[in-house]
Amino acid sequence: MxxxxxxxxxxxxxxxxxxxxxxxxxxDSALRASGRRALAAWPLLPAFIFLGIAFVYxxxxxxxxxxxxxxxxxxxxxxxxxYDSRVVSRVLTITFEIAAWTxxxxxxxxxxxxxxxxxxxxxxxxxxxxxxxxxxxTSFLVRTFAWMVLLGRNGAVNxxxxxxxxxxxxxFIYNFSGVMIGMVHALMPLCVLTMxxxxxxxxxxxxxxxxxxGARPGQAFWRVYFPLSVPGVAAGxxxxxxxxxxxxITPALLGSERETxxxxxxxxxxxxxxxxxxxxxxxxxxxxxxxxxFFIYDRLVGLSTLSGGSARAETNAKSNFIGWVGRRLGGLFxxxxxxxxxxxxxxxxxxxxxxxxxxxxxxxRAAIWATALLVIVFLAVPAxxxxxxxxxxxQFLSWPPRGxxxxxxxxxxxxxxxxxAGLRSLLIAISAGGLGMLFGVPAAFYIARKARxxxxxxGFLVSPIIMPNIIIAVSLFYLYAxxxxxxxxxxxxxxxxxxxxxxxxxxMIAVLKHYDERLDHAAYTLGANKARTFVHVTFPLMxxxxxxxxxxxxxxxxxxxxxxxxxxxxxxTTLPKKMWDDALLQVSPTLAAVAAMVLVFMTIVILVxxxxxxxxxxxx
Amino acid sequence: xTIATGxxxxxxxxxxxxxxxxxALEGASIDVKEGEFLTLLGPSGSGKTTLLxxxxxxxxxxxxxxxxxGRLTTYLPPFKRDIGMVFQNYALFPxxxxxxxxxxxxxxxxxxxxxxxxxxxxxxxxxxxxxIAQRYPRQLSGGQQQRVALARALVYEPSIVLMDExxxxxxxxxxxxxxxxxxxxxxxxxxxxxxxxxxxxxxxVMSDRICLMRDGRIEQLGTPDELYFSPRTVFAADFLGESNxxxxxxxxxDANEAAVRLDDGTELRGVIQEGIVEGERVRVMxxxxxxxxxxGGEAPENVVEADLENAIMTGGTIKCFFRTGSGLQLSARxxxxxxxxxxxxxxxxxxxxxxxxxxxxxxxxxxxxA
Numbered sequence: 001m002x003x004x005x006x007x008x009x010x011x012x013x014x015x016x017x018x019x020x021x022x023x024x025x026x027x028d029s030a031l032r033a034s035g036r037r038a039l040a041a042w043p044l045l046p047a048f049i050f051l052g053i054a055f056v057y058x059x060x061x062x063x064x065x066x067x068x069x070x071x072x073x074x075x076x077x078x079x080x081x082x083y084d085s086r087v088v089s090r091v092l093t094i095t096f097e098i099a100a101w102t103x104x105x106x107x108x109x110x111x112x113x114x115x116x117x118x119x120x121x122x123x124x125x126x127x128x129x130x131x132x133x134x135x136x137x138t139s140f141l142v143r144t145f146a147w148m149v150l151l152g153r154n155g156a157v158n159x160x161x162x163x164x165x166x167x168x169x170x171x172f173i174y175n176f177s178g179v180m181i182g183m184v185h186a187l188m189p190l191c192v193l194t195m196x197x198x199x200x201x202x203x204x205x206x207x208x209x210x211x212x213x214g215a216r217p218g219q220a221f222w223r224v225y226f227p228l229s230v231p232g233v234a235a236g237x238x239x240x241x242x243x244x245x246x247x248x249i250t251p252a253l254l255g256s257e258r259e260t261x262x263x264x265x266x267x268x269x270x271x272x273x274x275x276x277x278x279x280x281x282x283x284x285x286x287x288x289x290x291x292x293x294f295f296i297y298d299r300l301v302g303l304s305t306l307s308g309g310s311a312r313a314e315t316n317a318k319s320n321f322i323g324w325v326g327r328r329l330g331g332l333f334x335x336x337x338x339x340x341x342x343x344x345x346x347x348x349x350x351x352x353x354x355x356x357x358x359x360x361x362x363x364x365r366a367a368i369w370a371t372a373l374l375v376i377v378f379l380a381v382p383a384x385x386x387x388x389x390x391x392x393x394x395q396f397l398s399w400p401p402r403g404x405x406x407x408x409x410x411x412x413x414x415x416x417x418x419x420x421a422g423l424r425s426l427l428i429a430i431s432a433g434g435l436g437m438l439f440g441v442p443a444a445f446y447i448a449r450k451a452r453x454x455x456x457x458x459g460f461l462v463s464p465i466i467m468p469n470i471i472i473a474v475s476l477f478y479l480y481a482x483x484x485x486x487x488x489x490x491x492x493x494x495x496x497x498x499x500x501x502x503x504x505x506x507x508m509i510a511v512l513k514h515y516d517e518r519l520d521h522a523a524y525t526l527g528a529n530k531a532r533t534f535v536h537v538t539f540p541l542m543x544x545x546x547x548x549x550x551x552x553x554x555x556x557x558x559x560x561x562x563x564x565x566x567x568x569x570x571x572x573t574t575l576p577k578k579m580w581d582d583a584l585l586q587v588s589p590t591l592a593a594v595a596a597m598v599l600v601f602m603t604i605v606i607l608v609x610x611x612x613x614x615x616x617x618x619x620x
Numbered sequence: 621x622t623i624a625t626g627x628x629x630x631x632x633x634x635x636x637x638x639x640x641x642x643x644a645l646e647g648a649s650i651d652v653k654e655g656e657f658l659t660l661l662g663p664s665g666s667g668k669t670t671l672l673x674x675x676x677x678x679x680x681x682x683x684x685x686x687x688x689x690g691r692l693t694t695y696l697p698p699f700k701r702d703i704g705m706v707f708q709n710y711a712l713f714p715x716x717x718x719x720x721x722x723x724x725x726x727x728x729x730x731x732x733x734x735x736x737x738x739x740x741x742x743x744x745x746x747x748x749x750x751x752i753a754q755r756y757p758r759q760l761s762g763g764q765q766q767r768v769a770l771a772r773a774l775v776y777e778p779s780i781v782l783m784d785e786x787x788x789x790x791x792x793x794x795x796x797x798x799x800x801x802x803x804x805x806x807x808x809x810x811x812x813x814x815x816x817x818x819x820x821x822x823x824x825v826m827s828d829r830i831c832l833m834r835d836g837r838i839e840q841l842g843t844p845d846e847l848y849f850s851p852r853t854v855f856a857a858d859f860l861g862e863s864n865x866x867x868x869x870x871x872x873x874d875a876n877e878a879a880v881r882l883d884d885g886t887e888l889r890g891v892i893q894e895g896i897v898e899g900e901r902v903r904v905m906x907x908x909x910x911x912x913x914x915x916g917g918e919a920p921e922n923v924v925e926a927d928l929e930n931a932i933m934t935g936g937t938i939k940c941f942f943r944t945g946s947g948l949q950l951s952a953r954x955x956x957x958x959x960x961x962x963x964x965x966x967x968x969x970x971x972x973x974x975x976x977x978x979x980x981x982x983x984x985x986x987x988x989x990a
Contacts, residue, residue, distance in 0.1 A: 203709065203711060205707050205709060205711040206711050206713060206714075208676075208678055208698070208707075208711070209705065209707055209711035209713075210713075210724070211677075211678075211697065211698040211699045212676055212677075212678070212698045212699070212701075212703055212704070212705040212782075213699075213704075213705075213724055213725035213728060213772065213773075213776075214699045214725050214728035214729055214776070215699055215724070215728045216699055217697075219728060223724075224713055227715045228714065228715055354695070354696060354697065354700070355695065356691075356692040356693050356694055356695055356696045357685070357692060357694055357695065358695055359680045359695050360680070360695055360697065
């Protein structure tokens with residue numbers, strides 16, 4: 001908000017000439033105007049009311065429960081226990097360790113990819129983005145299974161190392177490194193996308209300008225490009241860190257006992273100990289941690305960067321101490337990096353003098369391509385390893401797969417539990433996607449076009465996905481337990497819609513940013529009323545974006561496990577939940593067959609939506 | 621490797637650049653003397669920006685050579701070239717204050733902070749914006765940003781300043797004003813400037829010499845006067861200013877003068893270049909403002925009688941459209957304060973009528989038909 005105020009004088013000057021007539025009247029008309037404005041905000045109502053009931057209220061309820069002891073008295077007993085428990089503190093430490101390292105590795109690996117994507121031409125870019133998003137789209141569980149095939153004791157990686165003659169390879173799985181590989185793989189795409197949106201808006205002439213002004217590439221990068229990309233780096237890091245805090249699939253399946261994370265502790269407390277109050281206290285603690293991190297982030301770079309705004313301007317020590325310290329440290333870091341890289345550059349020049357009469361070798365660009373492609377291969381390829389092993393004749397997952405057999409597919413398709421779970425997931429995903437569109441699209445239109453306090457509104461609508469899922473899951477579980485909604489499809493649909501709305505809003509706002517509103521104005525002047533304009537002009541042009549938004553919501557719901565884990569109450573099951581339950585016992589070829597089918601299904605969904613999107617682009 | 625380049629700040633010799641099968645630049649040779657203002661002028665895709673970027677080191681030529689201040693720099697990276705560059709969208713660093721922006725090149729050259737401060741303040745005085753050092757680029761108007769970009773490119777006194785359509789983003793009035801400011805600054809500091817624009821008026825206003833480019837080649841290089849009054853090709857005649865281009869055939873010629881019979885039979889005399897032979901098809905160029913509306917006494921070499929068909933008041937001048945009895949169409953420009961006839965026509969008070977038109981032989985250029 002601060003930089004908004006700083007920029008205000010310029011904006012007021014700009015807009016002074018275009019004050020709306022309705023706002024220039026006296027007190028009475030101003031009152032009417034504000035009333036009208038409130039009425040005009042109706043598109044926000046469905047989304048806000050829904051999230052108020054299905055998200056804010058349950059979370060508040062959870063907060064309340066954590067302050068009540070087993071006899072129903074108000075007490076802080078759970079929090080005292082939280083503070084005293086050595087298990088909790090150990091689990092917390094490892095959770096933060098995992099989240100922090102995941103963030104560090106994700107940011108470092110994502111940076112060159114995002115940089116490359118921001119500099120290549122449109123068609124190359126779209127193709128590369130699909131590969132980067134591959135893990136994002138393919139189910140979390142499928143990916144994790146794939147890593148088990150790859151990294152297992154007799155997995156593809158170890159066999160490859162064996163061929164290379166490395167006899168006693170390190171174990172990559174069921175330890176910290178396994179968790180790291182899985183988590184970075186899962187969360188890096190998020191980081192790439194966030195950085196990309198910032199890097200795209202950096203004028204590439206700035207680096208060129210720096211070099212004409214006498215800066216070596218290293219100096220130009222650290223002093224000009226990097227500072228401008230910091231909002232993207234920070235936003236990417238924040239999202240990865242927060243998401244990583246709430247992750248449990250990867251640590252549970254690729255880690256050991258030692259890598260037990262806080263979400264597993266919450267699940268354990270509720271499922272096995274039935275200690276809801278204590279679980280609530282842990283969830284609240286997680287929520288508070290998330291809020292503190294957001295607060296520090298806001299002080300450092302500004303929350304508005306999350307929705308593509310600019311970073312905080314210069315701050316002073318008094319009004320924003322954290323920001324001031326961060327700025328000084330950041331400045332120091334940049335100074336050190338710039339000088340260091342300049343020294344390296346000078347050394348290189350001395351070792352390999354540049355000849356004025358011979359073209360230079362463009363080594364830098366090739367290095368970026370190589371690094372980025374390596375990262376993209378890491379992101380895109382693993383999931384496909386699940387397909388060959390699903391055709392194995394062996395009774396256990398092994399690499400390479402033995403023979404060829406369709407038995408695992410037959411066993412899945414003839415098992416009513418699997419079929420029912422699949423159909424339920426499909427039905428719920430379609431419903432959640434549809435409801436998400438119903439609530440999200442009007443809100444996105446309003447926010448993109450009219451709203452004041454855009455950042456705050458987006459912040460609220462997006463909050464369900466930037467806080468750990470487990471908090472929503474536990475909260476809904478409490479609420480549903482009172483309403484008797486546990487184990488119902490309706491309960492699942494509501495829970496998934498809470499997650500669908502933010503994704504729809506974010507996608508639609510991004511799409512609407514590129515929509516030229518003058519086309520609507522042109523339609524009005526040509527005699528179309530609002531409804532007809534929407535039907536004949538706006539909707540056809542937005543269709544591709546809407547399909548993308550729906551697909552996004554659909555995929556999120558289809559893949560969702562955390563909420564399902566609680567809300568199904570063990571009575572019904574969704575596909576991810578069934579996969580999870582089976583995986584806890586053993587990752588069998590049956591699971592590989594399910595995973596392969598999910599993978600193929602998701603790929604088709606993505607390709608179809610990409611096709612629709614491209615056709616939409618062509619129309620425009 | 622140094623060659624004798626006299627006081628040339630920039631020499632470019634036979635530069636060639638291709639993008640795939642597209643030849644973006646071919647046989648480009650120019651030089652810029654100390655204190656000279658040279659403009660690369662041409663339509664988009666003519667190669668002017670390709671040439672500028674090659675000189676800046678932002679793209680590598682396929683062949684040819686570039687010397688900056690007597691030093692061969694053909695393939696040196698930009699930061700080793702001692703150039704200043706002003707970009708079309710200014711390319712001011714948004715995260716740095718005006719002061720830090722201007723100090724950037726000095727810091728890259730490891731100047732002492734005190735001297736940097738003096739230099740920056742001096743250059744801020746020169747661009748007449750002494751009080752904006754602590755502001756950020758986004759807090760400045762377009763014109764102010766442009767001046768800061770200029771200051772940043774000048775502060776370290778590079779051998780040559782390159783400007784890539786620096787006024788393209790500004791509105792007409794501000795553009796006119798800044799054209800003069802840049803011109804004054806150039807005269808005051810005696811710097812060599814290589815300027816790129818597609819605006820022919822801007823090129824005429826600002827340049828000591830203009831290099832007209834077309835399809836990756838240099839079409840003509842000369843002073844604004846030469847380009848305007850003695851174009852060497854139909855393209856040059858057409859691109860700069862307005863012109864009457866009349867088709868005809870050479871009936872007689874000597875060293876630099878020719879008689880031409882136009883397609884409608886009109887006989888004209890004009891100056892002719894070498895390489896055009898008798899009987900060859902040509903185009904005759906006459907600037908509209910070279911055509912005078914005759915009242916009686918004068919007797920220039922070329923005279924025709926024509927009907928005034930239409931006249932449009934365009935501010936300072938009136939544009940008149942004539943047609944002779946044989947069907948030849950001519951446009952002429954005359955001052956609004958000039959002959960009454962045209963003014964009356966323009967305001968609709970008098971019907972068009974016969975008028976004697978005349979222009980001199982020197983202002984009639986016979987060009988090879990393209």
